[in-house]
Amino acid sequence: MNRLVVFDCDGTLVDSQGNIVRAMTDCFRNHGLADPCPRATRRVVGLSLVEAMQALLPDAAHDLHRSLAEDYKNAFQRLRGHGLVEEPLFDGTREVIAALDAAGWLMGVATGKSDRGLKLCLDHHGLTGHFVTLQTADRHPSKPHPAMLHAAIAEAGATPASTLMIGDTAYDMEMAVAAGAVPVGVAWGYHEADELRAAGATVVLDHFNDLHDQLDALLARFAPESRP
DSSP states (O other): OOOEEEEOSBTTTBOOHHHHHHHHHHHHHHTTOOOOOHHHHHHTBTBOHHHHHHHHOTTSOHHHHHHHHHHHHHHHHHHHHTTOOOOOBOTTHHHHHHHHHHTTOEEEEEOSSOHHHHHHHHHHHTOGGGOSEEEOTTSSOOTTSTHHHHHHHHHHTOOGGGEEEEESSHHHHHHHHHHTOEEEEETTSSSOHHHHHHTTOSEEESSTHHHHHHHHHHHHHHOGGGOO
């Protein structure tokens, strides 16, 4: 049975909050709207764009949500074209991914990014080859719907019980619970640890390096049938 670790991207693998807040501000200004609160913007990271706009402007018309989502993509691409997009890896990311690869774990990504955005990010950091499955908002409903995770599990030849979902938001934890996978939260992202636990996280890691040490124990504790 294949053992699979699926990572969220923004807020888990890379710190992209500066780019996201800047692009969100630009697209709101282009529509004559007041700047969104940066904290509110960070809280919707992980949702697909239309759903993110709905969360930021719950009383607005759906057409505006869709228009803002398209303009956000354009704003992000403009920033990237001007060399203003920075998505640094969180400390320990590269080392943990290499260690998991060497230990025989399969890895994937499930993210609210687009296919293009995820590819650019992973290619920039030289990480693409480590992942056997990449699931994005282009092809699935927004988190916390479990479609991304179901697809990742199928592509990797794993089972829900042999899969861990690593993420920084309640949406990631709720998606894992819905898919029957083991939800593992990280404390360095965009939602608070208490929120992650309330959403179903079995554990919340304080440092990325803790992940490698705990993976086998997590599977054994929460999904005994998945032990190798």
